[in-house]
Amino acid sequence: MTGRYDAIIIGGGHNGLVTAAYLARAGRKTLVLERRHVLGGAAVTEEIFPGFRFSVCSYVVSLLRPEIIRDLDLPRHGLEILPLDGTFTPMPDGDYLWRVNDHATTRREIARHSRRDAEAYEDYGRAMVDMGRFVKPMLEMTPPDPMSRDPRALVQLLSIGNRFRALSLQDQHTQVQLATMSAVDFLEQWFETDVLKATMAASGIIGTFLGVRSPGTAYVLLHHYMGEIDGAFRSWGLPRGGTGAISNAIAAAAREAGAEIHTDAPVAKVLLNKARAAGVVLENGDYVFADTIASSVDPRLTFLKMVGTEHLPDDFVEDVRRYKLRGSSGKVNLALDGLPDFTSLPGAGRHLRGAISISPSVDYMERAYDDAKYGAFSKRPYVDMVIPTLSDPSMAPPGKHVLSCFVQYAPYHLKAGNWDDERERFGDCVVDTVAEYAPNLKDLILHRQVLTPLDLEREFGLTEGNIFQGELTLEQLFFLRPVPGWARYRTPVRGLYLCGSATHPGGGIMGASGRNAAKRILKDWKLPGT
């Protein structure tokens, strides 16, 4: 691969691959360099135990931009999304809450807990759809720089302002509340049922180091709701073959367009020539040259490790250092001999085909956060589970199953001990927690993989184990992501771009960052003198 390229993409995660695909389609000689032996970054499928294949990190999909699916014709490249219907929340008192995509059924179910909430559920859904409509166009936008003297920036800001003013007063206020309120405060304006609030609020804290009662979490609610309003598929789904299948489909599209993709090719340094990107040095010492480098890894790795602070302005380095990457979640992947049996709703019913959420009450969720605030993993964590083998048997040997558990909170920085010693204790705590609702689980476990934030950092290059490459908090969003003044995918190093989740609009298997960055790069190529 030595030689010269138009563009080099550092990291073969889904965003890096999206950027590569778009650049290659524009006829540019594009090279993707992935550190690991397998593509996909955090959207990866691996056979951890013989016969058992896991979506090791990211495990469901919903946010993937429909225009990317269209542009890259992903279905032709093997992308198939299987429905993931509903969310099942078992409760300690033997009751449960089971929401499905069919509104009538969900209405009846919620009415079991509260008639008032059943009414409100409809309104809430409608409100969120409207809110999503307002925010969605911003996902595809390169954030304007509010401090720049460029009139275009002001025009862009004004147009956002006008779109906002076009909303009804009610919607305007809801929009502000989404940006500033806590998930629970926000939901309490509609609902009274504790378990319903807890389960819905849960999507507001995923990947953040905040609690369901911390202001700012309402935004992540919307961020996760966004997927449910895309025409492509209206709710969360499981890619056939695991989330790695998404990355592979994008990679196939990129290759078809002429991109060159290499695994086991870790980048050590970004080469500079007169403060301008010139290429990269691999860890094996190889040099590859290109005037355009797009890094899909997070800013800390990109700038502090690969570029080097000596080549960067001090205040920029300071901003990169203070960029919040505090990982807060872990992952436990289980190979099972059969299906878990929940005391509150026994049997292998449809409720196992959706997401299974351990979020029995708002206080439960908040207490889980309190442990983490002071540097310990939650004694009783929030767990979000799926059993992909029910929709996609190919993931495990016949009759066997895989259970994927997303776990929060697991703070990257432990006050006492270190993750290498705590790993198995953490795993036990997760299994114990789930077993309280499905007692037969422990006897079913054939193999167990525990991923702590430290493992996410080591294995997948997610600094501090943050699954979104940086928290989705207001002060790190839009024109402040990743750092103030550098939200337009460019960096202080000319020719070096960011295209990962650390850029607007942020994490999740969405691909928007990669696509926006590609658009930016292609624009810049048209400009003279770049």
Place this chain on the structure above:
Amino acid sequence: MTLAVRGGSTVKAYDAIIIGGGHNGLVTACYLARAGVRTLVLERRDVVGGAAVTGELCPGFRCPTLAHAAGPLHPDLVRDLALHRHGVQLTQPDPRLFAPLPDGRGLVLHAWATRAAEAIAALSPRDAKRYVEFDACIAQIGDVLRDLLWRCPPSVDSPTPNDIWQLLKSGRRFRGLGRQNGFRLLRWLPMPVADLVSEWFEGNLLQAIIAARGIYGMNLGPRSAGSGAALLLQQALGQHVLASATSATGGLGAITAGLAAAARAAGAEIRTEAEVARVEVHQRAATGVTLSDGSHISARTVVSGADPKRTFLDLVDPADLDPSFVLAVQHYRTFGTVAKVNLALDDLPRFTALESASASERTAALGGRIHIGPDVDYLERAFDASKYGAYSEHPYLDVMIPTVTDPTLAPNGQHVMSICAQFAPFALRDTKWRTARTGLGDAIIRELTTYAPGLEDRILHRQVLTPADLETTYGLTGGHIFHGEHALDQLFTMRPVLGWAQYRTPIAGLYLCGAGTHPGGGVTGACGLNASREILKDLGKTR
């Protein structure tokens, strides 16, 4: 101006009625009366002042019953109303803040940043340098916000040319901050104050002192996003990196007494023990009020100094309001977390952190605010309890000893101590405040005693005010000292409700002038001043 009431028939004698004689209500009364509006102030309690009163704690001991420091008041206001002529002597203690640590160390901070830095240097030379930078930086940012505070927020649905002009001016001022501070403002507003202070300082105590301003009076912990906005609001109001310690000779009540005197001098009539039961509305226009004794008083302008919930959910008949407006008011968050303890002491408490200081230094150090909360985690833990409906066993305390600056409040050589304690959630989960009061008082004294041993033996009398008392006695809905949370979605054009932030209400002739309006709580008079301006505009009496 006397009023004859027979069989409910009313004699029209006033142009404007102001509900509630709190400081904002009085400020509004002053400006209305000065403009020749026949104004009547109706106060439910036997004394005016609302939350800014000086009460008798026990025979011979007087102390600021609730608020113990002013916002401070806007200089224009002090000048306009010539408060000095009405017996108001403001006190500005310096050192401004004293923060002890359990291990006997501590900080005594003077108002002047470079002087404060000398003290900080003893704990951390790096922080000393950063403190001066921070002071300059937050002052600049605060000033940009500041001139939004003393003006009516723009109309969101139909901005007037003036609104747009003002917004452009604010926009220019914002850009005038330059890239670095401009982006700081944008980042800090939604940020948890804990992150903010850790970006600046390494010393736990200094971090906690600054962070505390972001949670003071709020239902937030330092790790809650939005506490950054609360900090900037406090900075903008107080124009100082440290909380204001401004008070008056005779306690904070002397300020409201002065305002009342100024209002009377301008021709306003003030009645105490006159509780308004209902605002009379005819065809969506205010026609007057009915008192709890059944008597009617008519006026075409009714101004409520009470908080938005009390005004729209209790005083006004919901039938006169649009349901969506009522819903918005119901969702307005007023969950109080502050309790107040007032002590009569037979001597000045001895803080171990001041043992090495000379007697005069020791006394001076206790003249300002005393901050109890050694580090950010301590403040966060104090908040944790309240999330589950319990009061903090180890609360964050904001203490003042007004007798240090004003000995007249207590018998010779004796003192009163005024303590604001967080967190004491308005709604307790397992018990009622009636039964929890003593326990709360004990926890607060216990905490204070670890810094000032022997304090409990000096207590002659103790008064404990729970959030429940703040609601019942002082009419603060939810016991919230700011008439509602200073949350980003409840500020500026959204305070109290988006679309109704211009002191007007859906009912013609009914106005708000209390802390539940922009710019919010604190003894500053800003709400009352802004409101009076809008009311006079509508009455065609713009100065």
